[in-house]
Every structure is written in C-alpha cells, then in structure tokens.
Amino acid sequence: MNTLPKSLSFKMPADATPLGYQPAPKNVLLTVDRLRKKFATGDAPAVERASFDLGEGEMLALLGPSGCGKTTTLRMIGGFEVPDSGHVSLRGQDITDAAPEARGIGFVFQDYALFPHLTVLDNVKFGLRKMTRAQATDRAAQMLRMVGLDGLAGRRPHELSGGQQQRVALARTLAMAPPLVLMDEPFSNLDAAMRVDTRQEVRKLLKQTGAAGIIVTHDQEEAMAVADRIAVMEAGRIVQIGTPDEIYRYPVSAFVASFIGRSNLLTGNANGMEVATEFGNLPLSRAANGAVTLSVRPEQIMLEADAAGPASVVGREFRGHDQLYWVQEGERCMQVISGAGATIEVGQRVRLRICDCVVPLA
Numbered sequence: 001m002n003t004l005p006k007s008l009s010f011k012m013p014a015d016a017t018p019l020g021y022q023p024a025p026k027n028v029l030l031t032v033d034r035l036r037k038k039f040a041t042g043d044a045p046a047v048e049r050a051s052f053d054l055g056e057g058e059m060l061a062l063l064g065p066s067g068c069g070k071t072t073t074l075r076m077i078g079g080f081e082v083p084d085s086g087h088v089s090l091r092g093q094d095i096t097d098a099a100p101e102a103r104g105i106g107f108v109f110q111d112y113a114l115f116p117h118l119t120v121l122d123n124v125k126f127g128l129r130k131m132t133r134a135q136a137t138d139r140a141a142q143m144l145r146m147v148g149l150d151g152l153a154g155r156r157p158h159e160l161s162g163g164q165q166q167r168v169a170l171a172r173t174l175a176m177a178p179p180l181v182l183m184d185e186p187f188s189n190l191d192a193a194m195r196v197d198t199r200q201e202v203r204k205l206l207k208q209t210g211a212a213g214i215i216v217t218h219d220q221e222e223a224m225a226v227a228d229r230i231a232v233m234e235a236g237r238i239v240q241i242g243t244p245d246e247i248y249r250y251p252v253s254a255f256v257a258s259f260i261g262r263s264n265l266l267t268g269n270a271n272g273m274e275v276a277t278e279f280g281n282l283p284l285s286r287a288a289n290g291a292v293t294l295s296v297r298p299e300q301i302m303l304e305a306d307a308a309g310p311a312s313v314v315g316r317e318f319r320g321h322d323q324l325y326w327v328q329e330g331e332r333c334m335q336v337i338s339g340a341g342a343t344i345e346v347g348q349r350v351r352l353r354i355c356d357c358v359v360p361l362a
C-alpha cells in the first residue's frame, strides 16, 4: 500500500475568515475601491469592481490568466490608466486623479527601463534630483550595497546579467523610499533558476526597507513564493483574496481550485459537515447543504495497488520528491500525488481513497 504523509490539514480552523475576503490589514496603506475600466475596443470591462486594502509593508500578488485585468488594475493604481469609476487612496488621501509622478509610488517595469548610456550608479541616482549631488551619490551607493551590486557601480546596463539589471531597477526605485512599489511581471525576463533566487531577493529587500509591494504575475508558484496575500482575478474581477495557504486550502470556486495548484472536482450531496459522494461519506472543511461541487487536492487521495480495484493508472510523472498519477475510474480521470518511494506502474489496477476533508466550492 502506498500511504501519504499528511502535511496539510484541510479542516477549516474555527477562527477562519469568511470565504474569499479577509478582513482589512491593521495599518492600511492603500485602498483600492471598486475600480472599473472598460476600453473602447472591448465588449466587457477589462476590470470590474476591483477592491482591496493593502497594509503597510505588505506584499500582494495580483494573479490570474492572461487578459484577466491584472496589468490594467496595476496601471490604474499607478496612475497610468484613468478608471471609469472607483477610487484609489494612499494613506487616506484620494490619489485617483493624481499624475503618476505625484503619487509617491515606485514602479519596476518588465523591461527594467534602465538608461543604457548611464552607469549603474547614475541609473540609481536618477530619481534623487531633490538631493545634493553628494547626498544622492551616498544614497545610491547605499542602495547598491543593499542589493549586492556595489562592485558594479561603474558598469553600464548591457554589461550586467538580467538578474543584476533587475536589482539595479529595484535599487533605483527603493532609493526614493516609496511606501509602495508596483511590479508588472518583474521576473519574466529571467531564466527559471534566476527567477527563483531573484524573487526571494526582491521580497527580502522590500521587507528590509518596509516598502509594500504589488506584483502582477500569471505564475501561481511565483505568487505563492513572494506574496503575503494573493488576489486571484478572473475575467476582470477579483474572485478571492487570501494568504497563499488559505487560497490553496480553501479555494472558493472551481476556477481558483484549478488555477492554484491541481484539483479534482467531484459532486456530492452535503449535510452539514459531511457530504455523500461516490467515494463514500466524507468530512467537509466547512458546513454546506444540498448539491455541491467539491475540490479534492491530488495529495488528499490515497492510491492502493489492488488487482480487483475499480480504477487503473493511465499515466505517471516522476517528479523527484513525489509522483503524479493519472487514474481512470469509469468516465472520471483523477490526479493523485503520492510519495517518491513505491511506484505503481501504468496499467496496474488500483483503488482510490480520499483521506482528508474535502472543500465545498461556491
């Protein structure tokens, strides 16, 4: 038998927040209130009723598939796009109509937007024109030390790697000590290994300086790695906001369950904290009643080799730390994640057992 270590509990804690939306952070820095934007060319609004609060020093990821409105939301916060309606406030002051440069918000663009003819040091000094030259040089040198690039101050951007350019762009933004930094797909130009290192570096630097951040990404792994909270967007709307844990464990809809990690969707008939399914009666993560769709994560399912079992393995992916199986039972194909130890081969008969709370979806 192939048993699973249970590192996650899907039982909702008694003090869990209501589905979807968390209470406002304690020290609110930014309030985004029902932003809407419809472009002349589109049938539907690109963004509809986007609302959230961001705390001082908090890191939020706007996550969703291509075209769901992430960049448009970010651009409205930054002042690069004028909303049709709704408001943006920073520390209680309405900045909806303020020009980008008057908002005191920092930006890191996808292409870093470094000046190719300026040295690294002069790029970082660029935004510090209100300081004396000596003060600006000191501040820029300090920022370059912080991002670990003080040895490269005299180079030009084309003499740096993508990750180093990214850090220069961040140093330039942080030099101005903004309370908030907006980043649109900031790691997309980096290779996979560098992306992993750079995103941790960026998170650390923002936390170190106390700046809050909003990062746009379509990569759920990146969002989970870098953000304190994730706002998941679908077709112009924010459909769920929560910590990475909350969103993974308690997705509110089939869309969120399938976009963040892998999910098997089942149907059942709920009665309070229990649901009747084709896999027997299962405990629910929260109370529900009547017909429900359920999300079951692949690691919540146990796979047992059984020559008389009702299902068979139709695919297997060895992933080093674990294995992902596709298991066909009648019309249904389930995804199951199991330990890397014992292997069940493709073609073998198996039995599936769900061994945790299942999550009812809206």
Ligand SMILES: Nc1ncnc2c1ncn2[C@@H]1O[C@H](COP(=O)(O)OP(=O)(O)OP(=O)(O)O)[C@@H](O)[C@H]1O
Pocket: 039, 040, 041, 042, 046, 064, 065, 066, 067, 068, 069, 070, 071, 072, 073, 218
């Ligand atoms: N300037 C524009 N004019 C017309 N339509 C636009 C404009 N900018 C964005 N859109 C449309 O608005 C919708 C949302 O676009 P947006 O760039 O915000 O999505 P996104 O989630 O950031 O996508 P991606 O991950 O591909 O960058 C899309 O349908 C897009 O085609």
